[in-house]
Amino acid sequence: MHEGSEVVVLRYGHRPGRDDRMTTHVGLTARALGADRVILPENASGPAETIRDITDRFGGPFEVELRADQKAIVRKFEGTVVHLTMYGEPIQTVESSIREAFRRPADDLLVVVGGEKVPWALYERADFNVGVTNQPHSEVAGLAVFLDRLFEGAELDREWVDADRRVVPMATGKRVIDAEAEVETEKAGKDGASGHGGGDGDR
């Protein structure tokens, strides 16, 4: 979402079926909160399709890649590797160092979000093992807080390109605009999904 360096989110490990929704939410959160790209394990084609579909409708740029070589991606990454884990150093103590590393010209950032087991080598390769609290909660929550702090809120003002539709913020109600024709399709007075989990991939 910014010039120069790229922020890539890597979902490490995926169990088809069981992890579909979590992996989809990792990808959609990466997109919504300012990452440039998400890399999913090769067996996560369902979540990849959902994330691409959301990007087609709500805009980008945002890339989704399916890759088999998760270990090699981490090992060979040219840039700073952050591994989100409840065992890591508190985000509030390391975030400024991470931002500093990231601001160096052409130093990309790889944010690794563990699913199932992650190899010990990941802890060792990571430049930063980071805990958003040292409590067990959710990899999606950890990623969201991490990105919001990395970008210091700037991701919330991002402009989207090539969107079919755009949500117009409202105090009460739902307003969605056709971004191409600028035709407004307002929905009000109807029950409906609350929204943030709208791209579940299991609708």
Place this chain on the structure above:
Amino acid sequence: MHEGSEVVVLRYGHRPGRDDRMTTHVGLTARALGADRVILPENASGPAETIRDITDRFGGPFEVELRADQKAIVRKFEGTVVHLTMYGEPIQTVESSIREAFRRPADDLLVVVGGEKVPWALYERADFNVGVTNQPHSEVAGLAVFLDRLFEGAELDREWVDADRRVVPMATGKRVIDAEAEVETEKAGKDGASGHGGGDGDR
């Protein structure tokens, strides 16, 4: 996690089986990021059990309630009601007003996190309909960013009471201490779960 007013997270709607993990992650995120209590729909007993188990092991105080009367809870809530929705006003523009309302003595805060369909009355009853971006992503991500901003990061320094175990932050490695006996059980050099999604309820 703070004196005076209480922050309550309400998970609106739950489909057993299908939503178990998301509802569990909503509850664990509420706990880890500073809420005092989560209210789940009556049919979410599995997630409730997992969240209570994590609280028993990693500390509190944090309460989990199962309630059938979601609509009535919202309608009758004495305090400020925030509804997280991608159709709402941007968090960055309303967060200071929400903090101000919350700081009034004895003004509790109810944070409603939609799952499946939410009734139109919720949009109308809410004092604030809030979007963490106006993009579809994840209710867990929205809740996490909302709480981190509400508490302005203070939730990350929270102390936990009555924990059996405590994670000691490390730059590389995993260290878990028996919080009662202060006996250290260090794990290093082994592969293992990355952590943040450790309380999945479907291990």
